[in-house]
Amino acid sequence: MAVPQRLIHSLTALPPFQSLLDEHAADVMAVLRGAVGRTDAEDCFQETFLAALRAYPKLGDDGNLRGWLLTIAHRKAIDHHRANGRRPLPIAEPEDLAGATAEPELDEGIWALVGALPPKQRAAVALRYACDLPHAEIAAALGCSPAAARRSLHEGIKRLRRELG
């Protein structure tokens, strides 16, 4: 019996882009909030997913779409900091600006400190604690070795501990 065309499609084709949003949009937003702060995260979120949409049809391997998205988010956050010349993040932001979101509120105080970390440490901490990524995936997202990812994470945590006193 011939294999149905539909089955072949689902085995070989990329999934509808919407499924990436359904599964990973909240994590990407959480990482970006950690990396650039709540106000600017929205713009970086748009830039991240537009870049992902642009590249998506040519993506050869759909093995780790989550890592791929987080890599793009990380780059957009770095672009953002470059464009703004590494200024420290605003610590207090009016909560009501974001509207009554149903999303779990992050601990804004700690995230503000995370936002002030150097880029690699900041990204590693955000990927680990906002997204719950294992070291290997953090390494993939940052484009470095797992050992280097572990080091960035460790340095970041050490620094946060110091600053929290």
Place this chain on the structure above:
Amino acid sequence: MKAELQRLADRAAVEGLLDVAYARVDSPFGPLLLASTPLGLVKVSLPNYEAEETLEELAARISPRVLEAPARFDDARRQLDLYFEGRLHEFDLPLDWQLSKGFRRRALRAIDRIPYGKTRSYTQIARSAGNERAVRAAGTACGANPIPIVVPCHRVLRSGGALGGYGGGLPMKEALLEMEGVLGADPRERSQT
């Protein structure tokens, strides 16, 4: 997150990155899934089909840049609502025929011209599509209609007046024809006329 996703779909459309937009729309028969390309409505998926499968098929056959964008279907939703209330007899929506080729597309274009409340036989459709003997193929074209309801394949019956088939199930075909005033409520009544 809803506002961000809406904004993303809008920006994607502006930048030419929204290849397939889709939305779920309520109907008296259950939820429909509508999908469109920049050219027009490309797919209507009836309630008895899995939305996930339909989306995967669209991703594979048209483009994986598939995004949910309900605001882009306000007009289609309004026209469908009116149609189901019996207050709209002709859809005015741009259509994208790309999911049908050759004879099937010609058959579906012939079906698209059947007026509200009228019916044609599979044989008549085969003739309009350029091959009177391809009655079975005309039936297949109906069954494979990617844009049912809007392209009214429910208006195609067997030559004797029997209902034939319908992708959404025969009760739905019957209900649509009844609503359009073609059939009486009772099938026995129909067979007598």
